[in-house]
Amino acid sequence: MNKSALVRSSVACVGCSLLFLQLNLSAQIEEFTDIGDSELQNPAQGEWLHWRGGQNAWGYSELEQINTSNVGQLQLVWSWAMDDSGAGEAAPLVHAGMMFLPGPRGVIQALNAANGDLLWEYRPGITPAMEGSNAVALGAEQLGDALMPATAFAGVGRGVQKNIAIYGDRIFAATENASIVAIDARSGLLAWETPVADPALGYYYVAGPIVANGVLVTGINGCERYKEDVCFITGHDPASGEELWRTSTVARPDDPGGDSWGDLPLHLRAGGDAWVAGSYDPVTNLVYWGTAQAKPWARVVRGTDGEALYTNSTLALNPNTGVMEWYYQHLPGETHDMDEVFESVLIDVDGRPSLFKMGKLGILWQLDRVSGEYIKATDIGYQNLVNLNPVTGKVVYKDGMLPRIGKQLDFCPSTSGLKSWRAMAYSPQTSAMYIPIALNCELATFGPVEQVLGGGGTGPVRRVNYPHPDAGDNLGELLVLDIPSGEVKWRYRSRAPLNTAALTTAGSLVFIGDWNRYMYAFDADTGEKLWQTRVSTSAQGFPVSYMIDGVQYVALPAGNGGASWAALLPRELAPELTRPRSGNSMHVFALPTQARQD
């Protein structure tokens, strides 16, 4: 055999292996069916098509095979180690037996959701683009990269990729390089990539898109530094990647509400980051998206006492036009880094379409999702910064609680917040909200910034954390509130912070995990702990549940990184707790065969 024949033979052999692999995997991929608006609105039972399960962001699964009587028998079916190149806060999707798993730094993997086999993976800058994709025309600097983009100012360091979206035959993601990408759901190849903003100005994404009425809606992050533009939410065409609209989350000087920043010029209006994905109501045809606080954090540092619209608000946007139909600013002129950017949970209460939201201060807001009108607010009682008028929803800062430069303030919660990105879940069975809470307080001294382009930021804060006086040694709490009364149904406290979103199921269960590597299932009605297991590192991310071939699975993510709840507070306030330095991973559980048949 001459050399060229040997090479041909070897290539053919490799081809054989690949073909065999393809045959094994293709059966799974062939089951993939395109997702339309109707599927997103009414997903087949057992699917998980939205980062919080459904467009209403309940974080609720209608599956009940795993329930209070058998959850104690849960067994690990498979687990999967993810990249450790950044913080793990995965919110996977499940469709047609495939799990689409977002990892740090833009990596997305498609796995057989029943057994954990890898079907494909997308690696920014490495996975090829599909033929005809616009991505091949983009330069390397514009495309994402599996490593940190050299053009990025900051903020990408944690490499977070929380949620992704599915629509048609594509998976959509938003990158740390401030691009939106579309990936072929069957092959993992890049279909298109659209640079949305300049990462060299500090822009980046940590939250992915949602799909609303056929439009990709995505909120940008990285707006704390002074620059000649502000944060925004965009609508993109899922087919082409073309930008359809862009709505600023900060009122410009000549816009309605522009005077809410005093006389600050545009380049000194920072914040309003939209770093948590929103929800969608097909009846109102409105997308509900939260915005972060103004930057720098303290009024005295940013140079205005104004409300600073549209920061720390819930925005209701028409997904087809980007027009802001209404906004509700939860904390006008917020001044301690108390974010209200988090998930919007859409629940009809006595026939009234409502939106529920909780920010760092631990106030559960109920708004009318047609009009944006205030309905009710419940202060869970751990904050000492503001007085809330429960009739009007107006908040007023308590005497002495406005920061002054160089003067130490003592307040609860710390700037980590009582609530953060760890999303709460709603159960229609119990009519209750299951809310992961972190309990701690802070001595804080706010400092100045340079009011120049490229300067600004959050502002320096000398910070000393201490345990919350109402919580003893406990840093974590799963708080369960009746909806709509806001009355406490039960609570579970733990030494370690609860560190995942909550997942509720029709099996009358709530799943959640903590920093100390435990994952739990509780009786959703009584709070009794029915099951626990321990995994590779801190539980972290967004648990989901799905069903394949008659078997219900619960997928619980673990992860490192994770900002102050996970990186700062446990180290300082619970130093006896430890975790490994790596371990981003997914852990999938189901009942043994016998238990499923009982």
Added chain:
Amino acid sequence: MRKLAAILIITLWHAGISGSSAQQPASIWDGIYSDAQAERGAAAYSARCASCHAVDLRGNSNAPGLLGVGFMFLWEGRSVGELFTKLRTEMPSDQPGSLPAQTYMDILSFILRSNQFPSSEKELTAGADWLNSVLITPK
């Protein structure tokens, strides 16, 4: 009595009796790191710190700025040794303590140079306890 003892220790130290091979600078403004070291620190900073604290050291939402008024607000009056301990025990936040001790000294040198503190001929070396008595002060 305690004050007297402290003065005695500092006096002995500066007389070279503490075992240190050479007289150490009393002030951050005397120059406590070398330019070559700050250059090495710049490279290490770029690789291990810039992704959170920014290439221009101005920080982001989850990482404080290390430059100018923000840096001085956080560190004025505290010692260089305390800053070194912070770096060595808590940074990078995802892999604390994962760098060689001398690399932390290099990064510290880069931060000092970025804030216009002067260099000298002598390198900062790991284990230099006298850094605990060198305060970060404006000129």
